[in-house]
Amino acid sequence: MGSGPKARRGGPASPPRLTRAPRRVFQEETQPATLNIPLVNTKAEVRFHLASADWIPEAARQKMASMHRNKINRAGELIVNSEESRYQMRNLAICLEKIRTMVMEATEKPKVVSKETTQKLIERVEKMNRERLRQKKIHSNIKQSRKADFD
Amino acid sequence: KEKRRGRGRYGGRKCGRGHKGERQRGNRPRLGFEGGQTPFYLAIPKYGFNDGHSLRRQYQPLSLQRLQYLIDLGRVDPTQPIDLTQLTNARGVTVQPLKRDYGVQLVEEGANIFSAKVNIEVQRASELAIAAIEKNGGVVTTSFYDPRSLEILCKPVVFFLRGQPIPKRMLPPEDLVRYYTDARNRGYLADPSKVAEARLELAKKYGYVLPDISKDELFKMLSMRKDPRQIFFGLAPGWIVNMADKKILKPTDEKLLKYYSS
Numbered sequence: 001m002g003s004g005p006k007a008r009r010g011g012p013a014s015p016p017r018l019t020r021a022p023r024r025v026f027q028e029e030t031q032p033a034t035l036n037i038p039l040v041n042t043k044a045e046v047r048f049h050l051a052s053a054d055w056i057p058e059a060a061r062q063k064m065a066s067m068h069r070n071k072i073n074r075a076g077e078l079i080v081n082s083e084e085s086r087y088q089m090r091n092l093a094i095c096l097e098k099i100r101t102m103v104m105e106a107t108e109k110p111k112v113v114s115k116e117t118t119q120k121l122i123e124r125v126e127k128m129n130r131e132r133l134r135q136k137k138i139h140s141n142i143k144q145s146r147k148a149d150f151d
Numbered sequence: 152k153e154k155r156r157g158r159g160r161y162g163g164r165k166c167g168r169g170h171k172g173e174r175q176r177g178n179r180p181r182l183g184f185e186g187g188q189t190p191f192y193l194a195i196p197k198y199g200f201n202d203g204h205s206l207r208r209q210y211q212p213l214s215l216q217r218l219q220y221l222i223d224l225g226r227v228d229p230t231q232p233i234d235l236t237q238l239t240n241a242r243g244v245t246v247q248p249l250k251r252d253y254g255v256q257l258v259e260e261g262a263n264i265f266s267a268k269v270n271i272e273v274q275r276a277s278e279l280a281i282a283a284i285e286k287n288g289g290v291v292t293t294s295f296y297d298p299r300s301l302e303i304l305c306k307p308v309v310f311f312l313r314g315q316p317i318p319k320r321m322l323p324p325e326d327l328v329r330y331y332t333d334a335r336n337r338g339y340l341a342d343p344s345k346v347a348e349a350r351l352e353l354a355k356k357y358g359y360v361l362p363d364i365s366k367d368e369l370f371k372m373l374s375m376r377k378d379p380r381q382i383f384f385g386l387a388p389g390w391i392v393n394m395a396d397k398k399i400l401k402p403t404d405e406k407l408l409k410y411y412s413s
Contacts (some may be wrong), residue, residue, distance in 0.1 A: 042263060087262045089286070090279055093357045 043083040044091035046099065050078045060106035068102060152158045208253040210275050211244050215283055216261025218243070222269070232270040232375050232384065235296070239305045248302040257291070259283065262286035275330075281337060282353050288362040290373045294339035296333055300382050307383065311392040316402070319380040319388035319411060339379060378413055387411070 050056075050072060052066055065072065072078050080102075082094040157163025162290075168175040183190045219229040226241035235255060238244050247253050254274030262279055274295065281291045291344040296304055300320045303310045323331050323340075334345035334350075354361035364373050378383035380388055389411030391400040402408060 087259060087279060088263055089282060089357050089359075096356070096358045 042086060042091060044088055044095050045079060045081050046092070047073075047077045047079045047097065049076055051076050057107065060103060063106040064102055067106065071096045104126040136144055179334050193368070207251065207252065209251050210254055210256035211246050211252055212258040213238070213244050213255045213260045213273065214260030215265040215280060218271075219261055219265050219267055221331070222267045227278070229267050229269045230369065230372065232272065232372060234384070235274075235304050236303075236307060236383070246301065246305050248298050248305060254296055254301060254339075257281070257284075268367075268369070268373075269374070270375060276337065278353070279357075282357045282359075284357045285350055285353065285361065286357070288364060288367065290336045290364065292376060293331060293336050294337050294377065294379075295320075295327060296382070297321040304382055308394070311394050313395075314391065315384055316391045316411075317382060317388050319413060320382050322379065339376065 001061060053061065056064070064078070068078060071080065078099075081096045081100050082091040082098070084094055085091050157165075159166075168177075173179045183192055185191070194364070210393060218227070221238075221241055222229050223244045227237055227243060231237070235244075235246065238255065239246065241249055244255055246255065256275035257271070257273050257277060257280040259277055259279040259353070262283040265283050266287055270290045270292075271284060271286065272292045272294055274293060275291055276291055283289050297320065299318060303317070317328045322328075328340070330336055331359040332340045334349040337346060350361055368375060375384070376385075377384060384386070386392065386399070387401075389407060393400065402411065
């Protein structure tokens with residue numbers, strides 16, 4: 001099953017060998033008894049060997065292995081399923097989209113906030129607090145001035 | 152005493168009218184009346200669901216399953232470009248130009264079983280349908296036909312018998328120009344290079360290898376496309392087709408030629 005990624009025409013060294021598995025209906029399953037079931041449930045499954053996928057950078061591969069640990073089988077293949085649509089092609093497109101998002105999440109760099117920005121944010125918060133306290137004191141004065149004291 | 156039913160004409164005894172009251176006496180109130188309670192059809196507020204329904208453009212759906220069915224039965228010839236005329240002649244679709252139909256749209260119903268290499272021209276097509284056809288090595292184009300051209304396209308013989316010159320196809324209205332100049336919809340007014348790019352994009356999205364149609368033997372047929380002002384494949388606007396004498400008359404006057412070549 002998990003041989004190396006197949007190079008495709010019309011795309012960057014993109015993916016994987018595809019296995020398509022139209023689901024067979026078993027009697028035990030509780031589904032509404034319509035004749036359309038074998039046509040409606042067309043499942044698409046994509047699997048590829050994560051460690052030998054050279055179209056994903058090394059760091060991303062490690063991250064994917066840890067993030068999607070539950071989707072990797074004993075042979076080291078990452079499996080992505082989709083059975084959301086009645087059409088094989090659309091399910092396949094959804095699988096590929098899922099893989100794309102996985103790789104994107106794995107390759108994104110943590111946001112580096114510059115010193116100036118952090119400084120600005122702290123200053124903002126301090127200013128807000130100062131202003132709030134000032135307003136509080138003003139309000140307090142107003143209320144105090146309305147009090148009638150005995151002296 | 153034994154209960155005996157009336158056997159007179161029209162039902163006998165109570166004649167199916169029930170017992171006394173408005174029912175028997177034929178004095179029931181109008182349809183929709185609910186005894187004084189505000190009836191359903193008045194209680195629900197109006198909303199413009201159907202506003203302008205007679206001005207909306209309609210497109211007859213053509214599923215890929217139906218197309219495959221027609222090709223398999225031999226009603227539609229995949230070795231020639233498939234046009235609305237071909238589909239109507241094969242009685243694959245019925246288009247009613249007078250009922251605000253603006254043509255045919257491709258629907259992805261039989262995408263799983265579709266396997267035919269065709270050059271199809273429709274008026275609208277959904278993305279999955281385009282992908283399914285291109286996967287099998289075909290070509291899809293979306294083009295616009297104004298109502299007069301559509302009528303001529305669907306019933307060519309009737310038009311030729313009228314003896315009028317073939318009119319030039321009008322360009323799409325403002326709201327449709329954007330649709331037909333977009334390569335993603337394979338519009339007939341779109342840039343061919345952008346269309347090629349869009350084909351690649353679709354192949355990447357749906358995960359299939361895009362077959363190279365230039366290496367195909369039917370490449371010439373697959374790349375046949377109509378001019379934006381042309382209605383029929385072999386005929387140009389301005390020509391008159393004489394069915395009885397089996398002749399075609401072409402205009403020679405300069406002004407007419409200038410008009411028809413627009």
